[in-house]
Amino acid sequence: MTKPKIISQLDDLLEQERNALFQGELDKLVGLIEKKRQLIEALNAFGVSKTDELDLLKGKAARNQELLDSALKGIKSVSTRLATLQKVRQSLDTYDAKGRKQTIQAELPNKLEKRA
Secondary structure, three states, X not given: OOHHHHHHHHHHHHHHHHHHHHOOOHHHHHHHHHHHHHHHHHHHHOOOOOOHXXXXXXXXXXXXXXXXXXXXXXXXXXXXXXXXXHHHHHEEEEEOOOOOEEEEEOOOOOOOOOOO
16 A cells, blocks of 8 residues: 555545544444554554655644544543433432531332332
8 A cells, every 4th residue: 555545545534533523423433443543553654754744634633633532532421411410310409507418318108109
């Protein structure tokens, strides 16, 4: 494979990665990781010399990393929020007139129905 072909394929792959991030198709990223690693290794085999094409790829890779970081931050935020909501469903923290914290446990109905 020639260096220009590798650069072209890597450029296409970075666009696929960007589209997957924008569309929230994070499962597609897993398949792209190995392809990206292989293309980068093939490109490194030619020796790295600074070119406008490589600068463009570097910019696209940095852009995608920022998108991925934002996606991970969003996932962590949702996870934290869901954990908080789950806790609220199980108990309620209040404060009495003297400022002491009190926890009121919610009585969750049994999901198993007992029959005679």
